[in-house]
Structure formats: structure tokens, C-alpha cells
Amino acid sequence: MTAPAPLPAPARSERVTVRRDAGIYGYERALRRAGLDPIAGVDEAGRGACAGPLVAGAVVLPPGRAGIVPGLADSKLLTEAARERVYAQVVRRALAWSVVVIESEECDRLGMHVANLEALRRAVARLGTRPSYVLTDGFPVDGLGVPGLAVWKGDRVAACIAAASVIAKVTRDRLMVELHEQWPHYDFRTHKGYCTAEHDAALVEHGPCPQHRMRFVNVRRAAGLEPLVEGSATRVVDESTEEGA
Numbered sequence: 661m662t663a664p665a666p667l668p669a670p671a672r673s674e675r676v677t678v679r680r681d682a683g684i685y686g687y688e689r690a691l692r693r694a695g696l697d698p699i700a701g702v703d704e705a706g707r708g709a710c711a712g713p714l715v716a717g718a719v720v721l722p723p724g725r726a727g728i729v730p731g732l733a734d735s736k737l738l739t740e741a742a743r744e745r746v747y748a749q750v751v752r753r754a755l756a757w758s759v760v761v762i763e764s765e766e767c768d769r770l771g772m773h774v775a776n777l778e779a780l781r782r783a784v785a786r787l788g789t790r791p792s793y794v795l796t797d798g799f800p801v802d803g804l805g806v807p808g809l810a811v812w813k814g815d816r817v818a819a820c821i822a823a824a825s826v827i828a829k830v831t832r833d834r835l836m837v838e839l840h841e842q843w844p845h846y847d848f849r850t851h852k853g854y855c856t857a858e859h860d861a862a863l864v865e866h867g868p869c870p871q872h873r874m875r876f877v878n879v880r881r882a883a884g885l886e887p888l889v890e891g892s893a894t895r896v897v898d899e900s901t902e903e904g905a
Contacts, residue, residue, distance in 0.1 A: 663902035666739065676810035683773035684732065686688055687806050687811065687818040691793050692723060698755060700791035701820025702780045702801070705735070706774055707800035711846065711869075711878040712836050714762040714772070715826030720755040720789050721820050729753060730824050734815040735829035750823045757823075759831050764873050783824075825904040843869045 677690070704716040710777050721727035729749045731742055738746065751757060758784040767775045779803045784794055784811065794804050797814035814821040833852055840849035846862045853859070853871070855878055863872070863882035872879045877887050 661905075677781050684819045684822060685818060687726070687795060687809075688721065688820060689888035690728070692900045694707065696793040696807075697723065698789050698791045698795045699820055700784055700787060701814070701818055701822070702772050702783050702794060703797045703798075703815055703821050703828055704776055704779055705815040705823040706853065707776055708855075708900035709873075710855050710859070710879050711764065711840060711872045713764060713832065714767050714775055714779055714782040715765070715835070716760045716776075716834040717757065717824040717831065718759075718780075718783035718787050719750060719757045719820050719823040719827060720791055721753065721823060722755050727819070727899075728785045729819065729823060731872075732819060732826070734813075735825040736815070738826070740833070743826055743830050743833075746823075750826055754823065756787045756856060758783050758788075758828055759827055760786065761831070761835070772873075777803075780804075795821050796826070796849065804808055810881050839871055843871065862892060 691697070691699050694855050696787070698720045700718050700720045702716065702718040704714060706712060706714045721729070729746060730748065731738070731746050731749070733746075735743055735746075748849065760768075760779050762779045767773055770778065780796065781803050784791070784804050784806075791806055794801075794806055794808035794813060795818050796810050798806055798812060800810040804850070811818050811821065815825040836852040837849045839853075842889060845866050847858060848871075851859050855876075860878055860882075863878060866884050868874070868879050874880060874885070875888060
């Protein structure tokens, strides 16, 4: 559990803090006490993959018992079957939810960090219920149109972010299984486009397909291309070092 974090509360003069033992719903409860509601969580899946789309999810959970999602946790900590069960519960219980898909070509055009920010903004903008506050996982996202807070390891400590991570992860995994049918020799259904030894071996044998991200060093190497270099400092771009669900 992260240390208590002060939450800005524009509607009131005092600050509200989240206790260490507040649990996964503590951030939302604290924000509601500060007069901020509805609250959206937003997260992405596939940032660190070298193939397939980037997917962002946004979720607004209702207050009280209606917003308690059985089994909810960071999507990376759940089994595939558990994620599917939680996904169904989130969709059923959420006041609003949305999902945005950024294809690999756009990820290459924008770069992963910019594509990631754009996906998160679009996911919030597509919510049917406009939030008063947004919680993001790990780093701040500007341009949301409402106040927000970046929560360290947010998908483990904030329910709405965890719910968004499940929506994004399940959606992306389903898409990767569909892409496996088109390009079975890469085995996308198993590694979901991430940089595993088996995936790298398939890249070496078959070369990249249109779903591969050409900014990644291992993909460029398999295509017989030089690593990308940025600016006069000649920094080699290695997108494969990005972390993410």
C-alpha cells in the first residue's frame, strides 16, 4: 500500500488524506468527502508490447455498495478467468465506462508516450457521465478538462483505476486473440504482443507484420533496419523498455 497522499479539494479549504489502511476504495471515499463526484479512473494496456494496439479504459464507479466490485484488483494480478469475471461486474455496475483503441500504426506515428496520453484523454472524453475528478495510474495526464491526481501504483490502490485496467486489459487480450487468427505464426494469443523469447524468435524467422510497432529495437532489427535515433544527442530509441500492462 502506498503512503497517505494528500488530495486537492477545490471545493473546501482543508486537505483530505487517504489512510494507509483505507483499502482500494479509499481514494474515492476521500474525494467524495471533499465534494468531488463522480470520480473516473483511467488506465491503459499494451504500452510495453511490441505488437498490437494500445488500449485505454475509463470507468466511473457508483458510490456505496453498488460500486463494490467482487474480486477487483490490478488486472496484472488476476488470472485470465478472474479478469473476465471482474470485467463483467465492472460493466454491469459502472455508472459509465469507455474503451479506446490506438492502432500500432498510430503508436508508431505519435511515439508510445504521446499515444498513451492521447488514449487516456480520449477514454475520459468518451465517458457518458462527465467526471468531476480523474485518477490516473502513475503519472499525470493534462488536457482532461477536469482536475486529476496521479496515483503511484494506482491500479493496485484505487478501485476506479483497477476497474479501468481490467476493461483495457480484457479488451486488448480479446483483440490479440483475433489478430492471432490472421497471423498465427507469431502466437499473439499466448504472449499478447509482448517481447518474449518466443515472440522474438518468430520475429527473426518471419519478420514483422503490420501489427508490429516499428519504433521498437527488436522489431527494427528483425526488419533489417537501424535503430531510431533522436536529435543531435543520437539517443537510440528503445520503446521495448517501456513498462505497462
